[in-house]
Amino acid sequence: MIKRRGMLIVLEGCDGCGKSTQARKLVDALNTTPREGEGSLGGHVTHAELWKFPNRDTAIGRLIDEYLQNKCEMEDHAIHLLFAANRWEMVPCLLETLEKGISVIMDRYAFSGLAFSAAKKKKLGFQWCKIADQGLPRPDLVLYLSLSSLEMEARWNKKERDGTMVYIRERYEKVAFQNQVQAEYGKLMMGEDNWHVIEVNNKSIEVIHRNLLNIIKDNVKISTEKVIGKLWL
Ligand code: TMP
Ligand code: MG
Numbered sequence: 102m103i104k105r106r107g108m109l110i111v112l113e114g115c116d117g118c119g120k121s122t123q124a125r126k127l128v129d130a131l132n133t134t135p136r137e138g139e140g141s142l143g144g145h146v147t148h149a150e151l152w153k154f155p156n157r158d159t160a161i162g163r164l165i166d167e168y169l170q171n172k173c174e175m176e177d178h179a180i181h182l183l184f185a186a187n188r189w190e191m192v193p194c195l196l197e198t199l200e201k202g203i204s205v206i207m208d209r210y211a212f213s214g215l216a217f218s219a220a221k222k223k224k225l226g227f228q229w230c231k232i233a234d235q236g237l238p239r240p241d242l243v244l245y246l247s248l249s250s251l252e253m254e255a256r257w258n259k260k261e262r263d264g265t266m267v268y269i270r271e272r273y274e275k276v277a278f279q280n281q282v283q284a285e286y287g288k289l290m291m292g293e294d295n296w297h298v299i300e301v302n303n304k305s306i307e308v309i310h311r312n313l314l315n316i317i318k319d320n321v322k323i324s325t326e327k328v329i330g331k332l333w334l
Contacts, residue, residue, distance in 0.1 A: 105325035107149070107204035109195075109238055110317060113212045113286065114246035115279045116271070117256030119301055119309065123246070124151055124208040126310045127317070131204060150198060153208040154188055161187045169271045177225055181218040185211070185233035195238055199329060211237055211332060212289055217273060220281035227288070231333055239332040241324035243296045244313055245286065250276050252302055 110127070112120040131149035157166040161183055167173045168180055175183070188211060198205055211234035218230045257274045273279070290296040297316050301309055 105202060106329065107199045107202050108242070108317070108321060108324050109199060109205050109207065109240045109329065110242045110244065111207045111210040111212065111240040112244050112246065113209060113216075114301075115248060115253060115282055115286075116274050117253050118246040118248040119256075119306070120208050120246060121153070122306060123244075123309060123313055124153075124206045126306070127206045127313060130310070130314055131206070131317075148202070149204040149206055151208065152191075152195070152205050154210055154213065155184060156187055156191060159187065159190060161190060169273075170269065171272055177218065177221055177223060181214065181225060181230060182233055184214045184218075188214070188234065188237055192237065196329070199238070207240070210240065210243075212243065212286065215289060216282045216285040219285045220278060227285075235331075235333045237332045239295075239330035241295060241327075241329075242317065242320055243290070243293070244316065245290060245296055245298045246301045246309070247283070247298055249302050250280055253279055 112124050114120055128149045128151045155165045155169075156162045164173075164175075165180070165183055165187060168175050168183075195205065214234055215227070215230045218225050219227050254276055257270055273282070290298070299309060299312055299316075
């Protein structure tokens with residue numbers, strides 16, 4: 102069998118839309134899907150890993166974490182560049198992982214970087230925001246979870262960190278701001294053939310999971326046969 106690279110699959114959406122839950126379930130499902138035969142991914146996916154941005158474990162990530170928890174202030178351009186740097190610092194490891202045939206399910210990526218920064222009142226400029234992430238590995242699929250603002254807020258107060266529930270509301274968790282973020286995402290997905298929008302209002306975790314898994318199954322072969330692209334280039 103020809104060895105194929107892993108898929109790069111990104112989950113995006115506003116805060117509280119269920120990305121982290123779904124990302125975990127997708128990784129579990131891909132790791133337990135039979136390699137061959139009925140229900141398999143045709144032997145293409147050997148293993149899957151869960152990645153998340155911001156990655157709060159690096160030196161840059163720790164600064165971002167402080168900013169998100171309102172423990173420090175940062176100029177808007179500067180924090181935008183730190184979010185992007187937090188992705189770039191992981192690129193060698195990401196490419197190595199995909200080359201090994203391991204798929205990566207990514208909980209947020211450059212699209213969050215653009216949507217959240219461009220949504221700020223003192224606009225940074227859509228084009229300016231894009232440049233910092235230009236050339237990153239381009240995802241094979243972007244799965245966008247769309248949630249109404251009514252359901253959003255109810256989900257914000259509870260958060261899981263390292264297996265324990267914590268009760269904090271982070272910097273961007275305000276309805277008006279998240280509505281603006283969703284509008285920016287709307288601009289981003291226009292004309293893109295690798296985005297899939299999934300409405301999550303009033304749907305069970307299981308139904309959404311099946312939906313996402315089917316999209317992946319429909320795309321896995323095509324994607325792993327293509328060389329990984331470069332984002333926005
Ligand atoms: P999280 O809740 O998924 O850990 O994301 C942290 C917050 O940071 C969330 O409100 C989205 C925001 N964010 C950015 O502003 N820029 C970025 O590049 C990323 C990845 C997230
Ligand atoms: Mg959040």
